[in-house]
Amino acid sequence: MTVLGIETSCDETAAAVVREGRDVLSSIVFSQVPLHQPYGGVVPEIASRSHIEKLPGVIGEALAAAGLEAAALDAVAVTYGPGLASSLLVGLSAAKGLAWSLNRPLIGINHVEAHIHSVFLAPDAPPAETVLPLLALVVSGGHSALVRVGADRRCRVLGQTLDDAAGEAFDKAAKLLGLGYPGGPVVEQAARRATHPAGIVFPQGRIGADNPALGRLQADLCFSFSGLKTSLLTHLRRHPLASDAQRDALAAAYQEAIVAALASRCERALQHGAFRALAVGGGVSLNGALRARLAEVAARAGVPLLLPLPRHCGDNAAMIAALAGMGGGVTGEAAFRLDATPGLPLGE
Structure with a gap:
């Protein structure tokens, strides 16, 4: 299964294409660090505004780097929590619209659970089971x-x-x-x-x-x-x-x-x-x-x-797509009913 992952839980705008849960075809991350440096921390309004501006281009770049058209995707996965509400909403809305337009499944992913799964993206990582x-x-x-x-x-x-x-x-x-x-x-x-x-x-x-x-x-x-x-x-x-x-x-x-x-x-x-x-x-x-x-x-x-590999330690979309490709996340009609959930606990 080839999955496009979208990650906008905080201050990184990211998209990635992963095949069969482990084969990373592309992973694009736009870092907002320069935008937040003057304030010494993440400013939610600046973060969400930057996501709106950058996400379409980041998705397009991820597809191009993977050598795929959007129609070749089998599913779209996205972080729906935990994180900053306004940032989560940008990615979730974009993923819903893209999945709907492509008539592909939407998969909602817990950001923290995806960080755990990121260790399995290393080439020498053992099978999870x-x-x-x-x-x-x-x-x-x-x-x-x-x-x-x-x-x-x-x-x-x-x-x-x-x-x-x-x-x-x-x-x-x-x-x-x-x-x-x-x-x-x-x-x-x-x-x-x-x-x-x-x-x-x-x-x-x-x-x-x-x-x-x-x-x-x-x-x-x-x-x-x-x-x-x-x-x-x-x-x-x-x-x-x-x-x-x-x-x-x-x-x-x-x-x-x-x-x-x-x-x-x-x-x-x-x-x-x-x-x-x-x-x-x-x-x-x-x-x-x-x-x-x-x-x-x-x-x-x-x-x-x-x-995890150094490039998968911080927030990234490869871990989102990978977890979805391994069968994780919320699927079916329930995924399209998901809302941004800033305090999402593990196990949900």
Whole structure:
């Protein structure tokens, strides 16, 4: 099955053509980073306006790169949540109109579930059925969650952030340290330059079992990064930056707190031997320190570590089309009744 995927959940306008769930024929991403850099974060109105302007051309480019006419498509897949409401609406409306005009099925895809599936787009990735059930860490600017993917491919959240996502924590640190935007790459670059310890250990966000925000989630598998951001802000007020070397050292210590928090929860979830693999998806999965630490965690647990290709770590449409091609998502008449769902949970 040849599927056109459309992704507009946040600030990337993307379209891709994928055959049989794994063969990426094309993947086009228009990044809005320059539009949002002056504001230090994503501005929803700017994002949705840019999607409206760029999406038709991005779709056309994806079809041309795949060497296909729209009539050759077997289905159209699109993200319908979670994400920014106004951004989601642009992609969903375009996908509905295109599918209707082509008389092709529409498939609605959960953005977070697609990030998990992105690991199977790597050429050396094993068939999904051979590594299920697996533990997935989804870590990005808007999401930080530990997810069980069962043998039936159904997803269940085991733990998640109770406040800010890891990517958001990186963005805040970059702003406080004067490093720029987006935060993840610039904090990592600064951390690599560090030549001496910062003299501070930042908190990893321990969560009490009596926290009312937990619901049915396990406290020791959940994350909290709001205290980490506050800790850096407080430190900088007491000890203003005096040199680039100090800035780099703080970036390294801050990154270590995030990496350690993510890795320790993964290790805890893997310790009972209930999973056949550890998969990591989302924009923060590109972080080199995190990849190295999780490789150690997976090795100790005796399971393979599945990572997406760098180009599939951030938001992209290849993962949307791929998941649809593997049988995921909402199909039939129900797909055409879908609305943009900013808070869409996993499993729906």
